Amino acid sequence: RAVSGRLALRLAGAGHATQEMIAVAMTYSHCQDASDGDKVWLPLKEGFFIPLDDVPELFREPGKALKDGEQRADLLYVSVPKRGGLRLRFIEIKFRRYLKTARAPELMQTIEQQIDASCQYWEKRFGAKTSALEKTVHRAWLARILRFYARKGRRHHLSEDAFQRAMREIDRIVRKETDPPALNDLQRQGFVFCPEY
Numbered sequence: 001r002a003v004s005g006r007l008a009l010r011l012a013g014a015g016h017a018t019q020e021m022i023a024v025a026m027t028y029s030h031c032q033d034a035s036d037g038d039k040v041w042l043p044l045k046e047g048f049f050i051p052l053d054d055v056p057e058l059f060r061e062p063g064k065a066l067k068d069g070e071q072r073a074d075l076l077y078v079s080v081p082k083r084g085g086l087r088l089r090f091i092e093i094k095f096r097r098y099l100k101t102a103r104a105p106e107l108m109q110t111i112e113q114q115i116d117a118s119c120q121y122w123e124k125r126f127g128a129k130t131s132a133l134e135k136t137v138h139r140a141w142l143a144r145i146l147r148f149y150a151r152k153g154r155r156h157h158l159s160e161d162a163f164q165r166a167m168r169e170i171d172r173i174v175r176k177e178t179d180p181p182a183l184n185d186l187q188r189q190g191f192v193f194c195p196e197y
Contacts, residue, residue, distance in 0.1 A: 003075075005146065018122050023095035023193040024051075024074065032157055037124055042189075047079030048160045049091075052118065053147050058125070071117040078190075080144060080165040086173065086180065089123075090188035095194075101164025102194035111190035125181040136176075143174045145187045 003024060016123040028049070034041035052058070052072050080086055092111045098101035124130065125138045147170055154163040172178045 001102055003049055017129060019097070020093070020094040023093045023191070027091075027093050027191050029143055037191075042077045042079075042091075044153065044157035045159045047087075048149050048158050048166075050076040050078060050145065050149045052076055058121075059146065061189065063164065066095070071114045072121070073115045073118040076118075078149070078166065080162065080169045082165070084165075084169065085178070086166075087187070088181050088185075089189055091188075092117045093189045094190070094192045096192060097195060098197045102192050102197060108190075108193055111192075112188075115188045115190065119183060119186050119188070122180075125178045127183060134138050139176070141163050142180060143170050146170045 004167055028044075030041045031044050031049075032042040036043050036046055052074060073092045075091040075093070077089040077091055078086065079089075094102075094111060094115045096104075096107065101107065124137060126142075130138070130162060147167070150158070150163060150166045150170070154160070158166075169178070
């Protein structure tokens with residue numbers, strides 16, 4: 001529930017979705033215990049997650065339905081370093097029961113494709129080819145989403161200092177004092193959970 005109430009409800013389902021939700025919960029658990037300098041896990045004291053399935057508006061045109069097979073990452077990790085600037089990391093999480101399938105090159109390609117699809121759509125929303133009017137609308141919508149999940153993160157593990165830095169940076173984006181991260185500044189990460197491993 002700390003990631004998303006919708007994800008918690010999906011645990012009641014059967015099959016592959018349940019395993020994926022367990023993998024997301026395990027990721028969250030590891031990140032909850034991570035320290036600031038951790039090289040693998042993303043510290044929830046310094047940042048917060050946005051479950052991208054909960055905000056499909058960020059990754060599709062307004063008024064258009066979600067297409068079958070549409071790819072995107074599972075989570076967006078948002079943090080603001082002490083020196084300032086919004087830092088975003090797209091994360092894809094997979095669950096594979098057996099070590100053989102967890103190590104399959106096709107799995108790595110799928111993870112890369114899903115993350116890349118999210119990054120490319122981010123570029124469509126906030127890149128150089130987007131008009132000034134569109135960017136203004138997109139910034140306002142992004143700020144609303146970021147504020148909601150920053151507050152949710154604060155209710156769980158996000159430190160007060162990190163929360164205040166995030167809110168200041170969100171305000172700066174809305175006031176156009178700074179831009180959302182460019183495509184080249186987006187970070188990418190994948191996790192594969194395998195009980196056999």
